[in-house]
Amino acid sequence: MPSSSPPQRDPVSELPAQAADEFQTRLAARLHQPDVAEFDTSLFTWPSHPAATEYTSLDWIAFPERVNACLGRRLALHLLDTPHDVIGEGGRSLQEEYAEWRVARGPGGITDVEITIETADYWRILAAHSPERVVELVGEFSSKEEPDVSLIYGALDPFAPGVTVSSREAAFADTMLAGGRSSYNNGAQGIVCMVHPDNSMTALLRLAVAACTPFEVTDSDDGPFRSATCLELAPRLKSAAQLGRASDPLIVERLARLAFEGRRVSLDFPAPLSITGIESSRLRTPSGKPVPPNWFRLSRPMRPDRPQAPRHQRVSLQVPQEERFCVSDLTDVATGEAVASGGQVADLVQISLHLLGSATSDVHRVSIDVSNDLDDLDCEDIRRKTAKHEGVDPS
């Protein structure tokens, strides 16, 4: 790999400064795209408004709640782990809570579950501007000292003189993202970043803008006035949010509430999503002892400048070799079951969305009439994706 003097880094991320600027610019431009601009964008700001200094966050569990509700737990766990390249049937296409995972199995069972919340939007920029770093990280994630660059950039040599950033990005996207999905990102050899289209910054921004509208609901003639619920807002979101998920409805309600309070709101850049908690206390070893929290290895801190809140993007669960058992030998006390799937590990992982808001202020709210008859669970797309597994006994 050719060496060159490292470009100036963004102070709070691994991106070169120019790339960080481009990332910001791209996301800002997203607000002007027609499918976002159709919403009232007055209270959602990007980059964040100077008055948006109050921090708040919300969290959810990485396990796909809607898939579980639509398919039942056993089939959901089975299909969520199905490998790898078959987009549209299971696996990553069902991992829809801003977290995606791969499961590594050995002769004794599961040896490793790796979960990432890194977005493809970020990796496109990284791949365009920092091919050395991309190759280094892919090597780290796939445990390869010298990863095959052609499985990252396809036929393009990303280090060749004259190669443009846009050609690198396009080659990376063709090879590693939805169109191609090399084995370094389809779970076979590794997982690098999320590929589900809804697990993206572009989708998250649309959702955030759509939700950040000051609606109010009056339950009776004399109040109380309140912020709308996700079910009440659903018809106004134009498919920006998916009901039944753990994440989207929560994001909708929190942003709607902040708007109701007259706050200007922004995502807390550069890492609005992070892994903030692990329910390691639910797992037991074969001898019944609690699993030490450090068997979950958090990595990819996106705010290394803030050691108290590093905003990790990745976590893996492995049993240390000296223990002579594997992940499949652990038991979840919440179910009494052995860990037989990645979904069970995702059920232990807490994802947070970090927001900034200004102080409360008076705001003109739009009063909405609501119906309580809305269905909170739409399974149609999931059933379509998994139709051929209907009636299958996953055992």
Place this chain on the structure above:
Amino acid sequence: MRDRIQHGIYHRHDEKPPPAYRLLLLNIRRGATSEETRRGLAEIWNMLNDLMEGHVRDLQGQPEPHLSATRSQFSSLDALISYGRRFFDGGLHDPHLSKLACPSYLAYLDRESPFPALAWSPQSTVGECDIAFQFTAHSVAAVNCAAVEVWKLTGDRGLPLEVVATYDGFGRVDGRGWLEFHDGVSNMPSQLRTAALQARTDPEWMEGGTYMVYLRIRVDLETWRKLDRAQQETAVGRDKLTGSALQSIEEGPEGEIIPIARPFPDVDASPEEQTAWRDPPETTHPLIEASHVHRANQTRASPGAPGSLRMFRQGYEFLAGIGPDGPHLGLNFVSFQRDLRVFQHVMHLPGWLGDVNFGGESGSANVTRAPSFLTLDAGGFYAVPPQAQGFPGATLFDT
């Protein structure tokens, strides 16, 4: 989905839990068949329905006005039947009592460490069983008599069920608990409760039912009362006298904390002010975020958002006795939710109740900032099937 949730869960509009509570835990005798168990439960259920109409087995033929007095005694009685993990345990019940699937999160509480921040008390006792009956009523006599009537019937009729434990509780008309704070202020508006309660299919026999968590939590009142009012309010997240939510915390000249609550609305308050005292704007103060009311409901979202982890709480205080070492008292924590997974997350997640015993800053060396005064005397998880022909859960015994 039509509301088929059993009586005894007071989630419907204008319903309030009556003040008397008793939980009766029963096990099915080893070797009893599914059919014997079904017949036994049907007899108990029929007897309880008769009791609610004032018919006591030992008082058959009772003339008026005595019958009327007995009817009045039991008129407010509600009985709820639920099924514990043990019911589905093939290691304990051979042959299996049911061919239907055990719900995934209907698990035993871990004997070593039930929850990361709530340990067993040294006096812990049985809380798991096959069948749990919850009795609620306006009078203590009604719930106590109901429990004893079950015991009488099992003996008189040789039913394959035996009582293993019972726990009582009471509610206060002022809505406060032993900590002297209002409890239940954050419970949901009635129109949202069904969404938080009602189970979906998976397993199918639970569709339209709900799940119960029962935890008999011992409160070390002496430790709690060592905290001054400001410390208590900061731990709870509410004003002690009014129940208003805290909106900020200031620091006094000596570094002491001064919690500031939302003003309690007077009679002329606007609808928005009426709402704000119990449901204040989003907080950004880390101490308020760490308080009990925020930890127990971090998202503040509606139950239509599955990630909101909402549950419907219906707890009852208890006083088991007072001795030289002080009172033995606490809370029968009772919650109903559409999935037990919700409760497990609340109790295991850091930032929720997974990293503090009650409320306050996780890992704080200052005990006044993260008081620890709760332990677990008994507890169990229960499936509460929907109302049904015969009795709730009768389909479990279908062959």
